[in-house]
Amino acid sequence: xxxxxxxxxxxxxxxxxxxxxxxxxxxxxxxxxxxxxxxxxxxxxxxxxxxxxxxxxxxxxxxxxxxxxxxxxxxxxxxxxxxxxxxxxxxxxxxxxxxxxxxxxxxxxxxxxxxxxxxxxxxxxxxxxxxxxxxxxxxxxxxxxxxxxxxxxxxxxxxxxxxxxxxxxxxxxxxxxxxxxxxxxxxxxxxxxxxxxxxxxxxxxxxxxxxxxxxxxxxxxxxxxxxxxxxxxxxxxxxxxxxxxxxxxxxxxxxxxxxxxxxxxxxxxxxxxxxxxxxxxxxxxxxxxxxxxxxxxxxxxxxxxxxxxxxxxxxxxxxxxxxxxxxxxxxxxxxxxxxxxxxxxxxxxxxxxxxxxxxxxxxxxxxxxxxxxxxxxxxxxxxxxxxxxxxxxxxxxxxxxxxxxxxxxxxxxxxxxxxxxxxxxxxxx
Numbered sequence: 001x002x003x004x005x006x007x008x009x010x011x012x013x014x015x016x017x018x019x020x021x022x023x024x025x026x027x028x029x030x031x032x033x034x035x036x037x038x039x040x041x042x043x044x045x046x047x048x049x050x051x052x053x054x055x056x057x058x059x060x061x062x063x064x065x066x067x068x069x070x071x072x073x074x075x076x077x078x079x080x081x082x083x084x085x086x087x088x089x090x091x092x093x094x095x096x097x098x099x100x101x102x103x104x105x106x107x108x109x110x111x112x113x114x115x116x117x118x119x120x121x122x123x124x125x126x127x128x129x130x131x132x133x134x135x136x137x138x139x140x141x142x143x144x145x146x147x148x149x150x151x152x153x154x155x156x157x158x159x160x161x162x163x164x165x166x167x168x169x170x171x172x173x174x175x176x177x178x179x180x181x182x183x184x185x186x187x188x189x190x191x192x193x194x195x196x197x198x199x200x201x202x203x204x205x206x207x208x209x210x211x212x213x214x215x216x217x218x219x220x221x222x223x224x225x226x227x228x229x230x231x232x233x234x235x236x237x238x239x240x241x242x243x244x245x246x247x248x249x250x251x252x253x254x255x256x257x258x259x260x261x262x263x264x265x266x267x268x269x270x271x272x273x274x275x276x277x278x279x280x281x282x283x284x285x286x287x288x289x290x291x292x293x294x295x296x297x298x299x300x301x302x303x304x305x306x307x308x309x310x311x312x313x314x315x316x317x318x319x320x321x322x323x324x325x326x327x328x329x330x331x332x333x334x335x336x337x338x339x340x341x342x343x344x345x346x347x348x349x350x351x352x353x354x355x356x357x358x359x360x361x362x363x364x365x366x367x368x369x370x371x372x373x374x375x376x377x378x379x380x381x382x383x384x385x386x387x388x389x390x391x392x393x394x395x396x397x398x399x400x401x402x403x404x405x406x407x408x409x410x411x412x413x414x415x416x417x418x419x420x421x422x423x424x425x426x427x428x429x
Contacts, residue, residue, distance in 0.1 A: 010123055073295035081293075116398070170358050211365055212361060290319060292316045336367060363391045
């Protein structure tokens with residue numbers, strides 16, 4: 001039941017506009033998240049004994065921080081102009097309780113690796129399906145030159161696709177089966193990212209893809225494996241980047257023009273708008289330094305959020321809010337380093353657990369992409385928060401599986417047709 005609920009949750013987060021209840025986007029996802037949270041948290045006390053102490057401590061610290069943010073958000077409803085909008089911040093944190101304990105519970109089962117692999121497959125399938133809808137413009141997926149899919153804004157679609165892209169790349173290099181199909185899936189997600197028209201997330205997605213393959217090259221070099229693959233990757237990297245820019249110029253000229261303006265030092269309209277938005281948000285935070293204006297409150301009629309994670313929490317929840325979100329980001333950053341570096345260096349079992357290692361690197365890049373994108377694009381909104389919590393939960397699960405002792409091979413026994421010779425019986429004893 002828990003596995004099915006997680007699979008349904010993964011499917012629903014890609015269509016927040018189509019899974020609404022009573023006019024609220026993503027309501028079905030939230031109900032599924034609540035169910036997963038109740039089941040997962042109820043078993044978390046037992047899980048702490050079966051997963052490694054480091055991962056258990058990290059999960060407890062993250063969920064404690066999320067709980068404090070929820071409490072602050074609830075208290076902010078007392079002075080917020082629109083109290084119901086505070087539920088946006090609460091929804092975003094609930095997904096942490098829904099995913100980390102539940103995915104950890106699956107990873108500790110006997111067939112945990114298979115169950116986690118199914119969740120990753122679901123993420124890949126949904127990212128490819130969403131990208132294909134955007135590319136061909138079916139349903140509500142076409143919006144002028146900026147595709148939004150079934151999200152409210154193209155930036156949210158861009159965050160979702162850039163967060164899913166490293167998982168596709170990781171599966172591509174980790175498995176020997178269906179590589180042509182997976183390569184096509186990666187191209188489809190890249191095309192969907194291009195069609196979204198989100199410049200920030202296009203850069204984040206392509207850079208994240210490059211970061212993953214760079215980490216994978218280090219991983220191979222440390223183990224002295226596939227030297228030709230590493231050399232070919234170094235040669236192909238600039239060619240792939242140039243190809244991505246050509247595709248962007250061809251399919252989305254507006255996004256390409258604005259991106260080139262920003263990269264050349266010019267002032268693009270979107271950057272000027274963001275700088276103005278940040279200034280207004282900081283001033284609002286300074287006017288209410290200890291309480292903020294209230295969780296989830298829009299910036300007048302200008303924008304629904306501040307387009308920066310830290311500024312948004314300072315504006316809405318004041319110094320306590322920005323302090324808590326800073327603690328959360330620092331915890332995640334420390335865990336990223338502590339998980340990726342030993343994996344690259346090949347400490348302990350991580351030297352041989354190839355599939356787990358590669359998927360860990362892919363999950364880590366997904367989390368990194370989301371954090372970077374939220375400094376310019378979204379602000380940990382409820383529609384995109386699952387694309388932070390699910391890869392983070394996968395990262396915790398893979399790191400826990402990586403630390404678990406490798407199964408010892410059973411000693412080989414020779415079966416004799418007749419009675420066992422006395423000498424062999426003596427040696428066996």
